[in-house]
Amino acid sequence: MASFASEVKNELSRTFYEKKCCGRAELAALLRLSGRVFAGAAGDFGFKFTSNNAAVARKTLTLIREENHKIPVKVSMEKSQKLRKRASYNIVISPSKESAALLESLNFIGSEGFSIERENRSLKKACCQRAYLRGAFLATGSVNKPEAEYHLELSTVSKTFAKFLLELMKKLDFPAKMTDRKEEYIVYLKSSEAILDFLGMMQADFAAEQFEAARNLKEVRSQVNRIVNCETANLSKTVAASLRQKSYIETLKSNNILSKLKEELQETAKARLENPEASLSELASILCVSKSALSHRMKKLKILAEKL
Numbered sequence: 001m002a003s004f005a006s007e008v009k010n011e012l013s014r015t016f017y018e019k020k021c022c023g024r025a026e027l028a029a030l031l032r033l034s035g036r037v038f039a040g041a042a043g044d045f046g047f048k049f050t051s052n053n054a055a056v057a058r059k060t061l062t063l064i065r066e067e068n069h070k071i072p073v074k075v076s077m078e079k080s081q082k083l084r085k086r087a088s089y090n091i092v093i094s095p096s097k098e099s100a101a102l103l104e105s106l107n108f109i110g111s112e113g114f115s116i117e118r119e120n121r122s123l124k125k126a127c128c129q130r131a132y133l134r135g136a137f138l139a140t141g142s143v144n145k146p147e148a149e150y151h152l153e154l155s156t157v158s159k160t161f162a163k164f165l166l167e168l169m170k171k172l173d174f175p176a177k178m179t180d181r182k183e184e185y186i187v188y189l190k191s192s193e194a195i196l197d198f199l200g201m202m203q204a205d206f207a208a209e210q211f212e213a214a215r216n217l218k219e220v221r222s223q224v225n226r227i228v229n230c231e232t233a234n235l236s237k238t239v240a241a242s243l244r245q246k247s248y249i250e251t252l253k254s255n256n257i258l259s260k261l262k263e264e265l266q267e268t269a270k271a272r273l274e275n276p277e278a279s280l281s282e283l284a285s286i287l288c289v290s291k292s293a294l295s296h297r298m299k300k301l302k303i304l305a306e307k308l
Helices: 004-013 020-034 054-067 097-105 116-122 126-140 159-171 192-201 205-254 263-274 280-287 291-307
Strands: 035-039 045-051 073-078 088-093 152-156 177-181 184-189
Touching (some): 004 126, 020 035, 020 045, 020 126, 045 054, 045 097, 054 097, 054 126, 126 152, 126 159, 126 192, 152 159, 159 177, 159 184, 192 205, 205 263, 205 291
Antiparallel strands (some): 035 045, 045 088, 073 088
16 A cells, blocks of 8 residues: 555656746756766766656656657666565666756756756746755655654755755745754654645645645544543542542441531531542532532541541
8 A cells, every 4th residue: 555655746746837947946856866977988977867656757757858858768677675675766867968968957067066056046936946845755755644643854865955955945934844864864844734835835735635634633533532531530530539538438437427417517428428420519519509618528527537
């Protein structure tokens, strides 16, 4: 069964955008986070992209073809020998003039070599910034199923690039934070509202609907649990108080003291023995007295019993 994160990626992989700049920004993030540049024999550059999601690999290939259909591309699949490990899909862009032109158009390479700053300068439009984050999520993103703990993340092995993603998310008003995990750097969201907004920003509309429905159900269940726990705690207190009061009354009764007390104290003792499950408020209602008056009577019975 596909994870919620895979379902989100599958949905996003079926979505394409009218603006060419957005497709290019998304492709840049996909290749930056899930690929690597390699040099050819003639000193030119090629690229290898790898993904464990077939839909993401197909979309990446489509975006490459949209940039230039003449780019030499080879697609392959590798099956892992490890138990329950998914297959990986590889897209290899062979070194060529077309490949170099693609890498330059994505601002991967230039006169000063590789530079994240150059990529940052190319993301001036808000639509391109959103598209870039979509590509980053498709490449290395993950989001917990709505029923679990709220958590969405983007991961990278580069601390510099993690800071770049963090700044980009904050620029779009997402309350993102950054941490490290083993050899990776994680940019993440913990707020359910922020995650819902992020899914909406990526145009994962069906996933956003699922997330919101599950979140609402989770909140209702949490509220019901709080009420039940509160009622259970109150019931436990009532039972404990009732048992203590019965023990005082039994002590007075076994010592032939109860029958010698004032009528109001005898009535209180009798009512408690006949209604062991009743709360103090319910017992006060049975005796037609105030709760404070009943509490005062119980204290008297307690004091008398403790003297014995």
